[in-house]
Amino acid sequence: MPDVIIEAKNLTKFYGPIKGIESVDFEFHGGTLGILGPNGSGKSTMIKCLIGLLNITEGESYVLGYNSSKDARRIRQLIGYMPEARCIPLDMDGISVCTYFGRLVGMPKADAMQRAHECLDYVGLKEQRYRKTGTYSAGMIQRLKMAQALVHDPDLLLIDEPTNGLDPVGREEMLELIRDLNRNGKHILLSSHILPDVEETCESTLILSEGHLVKYGNLNDLLTKDREFYKIKVNNPETFYEILVNDGMMEVSIKDEILIIQGDADVPSKVIKLAASNNFQLMLLDRERYTLEEFFVELMKSQDI
Ligand SMILES: Nc1ncnc2c1ncn2[C@@H]1O[C@H](COP(=O)(O)OP(=O)(O)OP(=O)(O)O)[C@@H](O)[C@H]1O
Numbered sequence: 001m002p003d004v005i006i007e008a009k010n011l012t013k014f015y016g017p018i019k020g021i022e023s024v025d026f027e028f029h030g031g032t033l034g035i036l037g038p039n040g041s042g043k044s045t046m047i048k049c050l051i052g053l054l055n056i057t058e059g060e061s062y063v064l065g066y067n068s069s070k071d072a073r074r075i076r077q078l079i080g081y082m083p084e085a086r087c088i089p090l091d092m093d094g095i096s097v098c099t100y101f102g103r104l105v106g107m108p109k110a111d112a113m114q115r116a117h118e119c120l121d122y123v124g125l126k127e128q129r130y131r132k133t134g135t136y137s138a139g140m141i142q143r144l145k146m147a148q149a150l151v152h153d154p155d156l157l158l159i160d161e162p163t164n165g166l167d168p169v170g171r172e173e174m175l176e177l178i179r180d181l182n183r184n185g186k187h188i189l190l191s192s193h194i195l196p197d198v199e200e201t202c203e204s205t206l207i208l209s210e211g212h213l214v215k216y217g218n219l220n221d222l223l224t225k226d227r228e229f230y231k232i233k234v235n236n237p238e239t240f241y242e243i244l245v246n247d248g249m250m251e252v253s254i255k256d257e258i259l260i261i262q263g264d265a266d267v268p269s270k271v272i273k274l275a276a277s278n279n280f281q282l283m284l285l286d287r288e289r290y291t292l293e294e295f296f297v298e299l300m301k302s303q304d305i
């Protein structure tokens, strides 16, 4: 297993004039990585570029050491891919579909069928496996899509929107499967527009906005560091705002006469000092935290791309 599981360098994909992703650079060293971003931000495009399903417009990428454009076949034999789209033939039963996907990556028929049964057991599709998939509920389709991604026992899984269409119980079961796969040593890259999906399964996150990478790092670090802010009430807030900005505080704003300062633990002492030396009366200085949803919305709003 190479040190770098996935590497993207200036990865860019345009569909004619339409931007899918642009100049994405990152290295994934293994574990669990969640790609977050609103609808249309390029998550699926990125996954498809990585595994060679789309022609890259510019840049390059490597998966398990293989070049996404030149060695796409090899990559697809080595990884498991759970696409966002339905991708399942309607007129076959579940066990046949799963066996078929095993055959597609080169497994002998008997092995493929045995593994298909094991994977269907694992995802919790019981006797439904003998029914035509055209009769499946959305939840069953998601489970079958996961089973086919696992059939050849890949070390790396790329999972696009795993909880789409699932009810709360189905969603929790799907996330538990993903955690369990990780506990069993699989490397996982998953995409979702739902923050808690990533929060509940991933160590690190890569956030896309309008095709650009806007954050990449350890999820906990990112969310703790960037989510804290200070609320300050002071007489004459507009003038104090100027003083803070002149002092070098970059991330200050005023909303309804309240000053909001983005920053770390040294903010309070600075504010108290500036208030005292300029004769302002400090009436409130509170440390607060964005909820995850608020953090995400603020981050998207602050992108001026
Ligand atoms: N086949 C295509 N032809 C033209 N434009 C496309 C095509 N596929 C995607 N796009 C565009 O590329 C951009 C990124 O789309 P993509 O599907 O990768 O986003 P996404 O983050 O996966 O969105 P979602 O959360 O809705 O799945 C969007 O503007 C989309 O309209």
Ligand SMILES: [Mg+2]
Pocket (backbone or CB within 6 Å): 043, 044, 045, 084, 160, 161
């Ligand atoms: Mg998508």
